[in-house]
Amino acid sequence: MSTAGYWELALPITDDASEAVTNFLWEIGALGVVEEETPATGARLRAFFPDSLAPAVLERRVRDYLAELAALGLRPASDVTVSPLPQDDWGEAWRKHFRPLPVGRRLLVVPPWETPSPEAVAPRLLVVIEPGRAFGTGHHATTAGCLECLETIVERETPGFAIDLGTGSGILAVTAARLGVPHVLAVDEDPDAVACAKGNAERNGVAGRVCCVVGDAGAVDAPPAPVVLANLLTAAHRRLAPTYVARVAPGGALVLGGILDTEAGAVTAALDARAFAPEHAVSADGWTTLQFRRRA
Numbered sequence: 001m002s003t004a005g006y007w008e009l010a011l012p013i014t015d016d017a018s019e020a021v022t023n024f025l026w027e028i029g030a031l032g033v034v035e036e037e038t039p040a041t042g043a044r045l046r047a048f049f050p051d052s053l054a055p056a057v058l059e060r061r062v063r064d065y066l067a068e069l070a071a072l073g074l075r076p077a078s079d080v081t082v083s084p085l086p087q088d089d090w091g092e093a094w095r096k097h098f099r100p101l102p103v104g105r106r107l108l109v110v111p112p113w114e115t116p117s118p119e120a121v122a123p124r125l126l127v128v129i130e131p132g133r134a135f136g137t138g139h140h141a142t143t144a145g146c147l148e149c150l151e152t153i154v155e156r157e158t159p160g161f162a163i164d165l166g167t168g169s170g171i172l173a174v175t176a177a178r179l180g181v182p183h184v185l186a187v188d189e190d191p192d193a194v195a196c197a198k199g200n201a202e203r204n205g206v207a208g209r210v211c212c213v214v215g216d217a218g219a220v221d222a223p224p225a226p227v228v229l230a231n232l233l234t235a236a237h238r239r240l241a242p243t244y245v246a247r248v249a250p251g252g253a254l255v256l257g258g259i260l261d262t263e264a265g266a267v268t269a270a271l272d273a274r275a276f277a278p279e280h281a282v283s284a285d286g287w288t289t290l291q292f293r294r295r296a
């Protein structure tokens with residue numbers, strides 16, 4: 001295929017298989033992967049591939065992978081289609097998915113190709129995030145919940161330092177800096193995420209204030225911070241409970257995301273109650289964000 005440009009691979013997807021299949025599509029060379037849901041089609045993944053890849057090979061690799069997932073007891077779809085997309089259409093499809101997104105009371109998260117109108121920006125603080133392969137565009141309820149808590153904390157408390165554990169695209173760290181936090185440490189175990197976070201810090205003119213490093217959240221070497229953000233998963237929060245005691249300064253705030261509503265009690269119970277008092281909780285789309293206060 002020399003003139004068409006790109007292949008679009010589409011398949012219906014279930015919640016339990018979505019993350020695994022999305023990762024797999026990136027691994028085999030997707031240029032973009034989006035999850036869409038309409039009442040007519042239900043949830044489905046659309047992935048865009050360069051025309052240098054043979055469509056039959058793509059389809060077979062995906063089908064083989066779905067069979068592996070099915071053998072593990074997941075219920076992925078089997079209805080995979082690969083169709084040609086005219087030049088530029090994948091960019092269009094990808095871009096249509098990421099529109100400017102107002103978050104919290106005064107944030108506006110935009111992809112780099114959008115120039116929002118002055119009226120849209122005027123009351124809001126612009127945060128430019130390239131939705132690359134790293135997680136964190138603001139469109140997921142866990143990220144939005146953390147951003148809401150962060151915005152309120154920074155406005156009220158003007159912290160001098162913040163730590164973002166599991167920074168992904170860097171969205172929380174970059175927003176903290178844009179809101180005025182003078183020093184931010186952003187950590188991720190995935191080098192691709194750290195590269196993406198660095199790019200986003202540069203895009204927002206805060207690269208000098210956001211230090212992005214590759215590492216495990218449990219092995220961070222930094223002074224205790226008045227704000228610590230961690231949008232991870234419940235299992236990680238349980239494991240990192242001692243880290244949170246060490247990383248959050250007395251009197252400081254801890255914001256934990258990536259928690260299913262049904263897991264919120266377990267995460268609170270996993271934290272040392274002598275160190276942390278629950279302060280605030282936000283829930284959206286089944287995801288809870290918990291905010292704690294480190295006792296003095």
Ligand code: SAH
Pocket residue numbers: 134135136137138142143146165166167168169170171172187188189190193215216217218231232236257
């Ligand atoms: N902070 C972003 C991204 C959250 S996704 C947001 O709020 O949208 C979670 C990120 O944490 C991923 O990029 C993943 O690579 C990273 N991560 C998961 N476990 C980690 C650990 N133990 N140490 C460091 N990073 C971790």
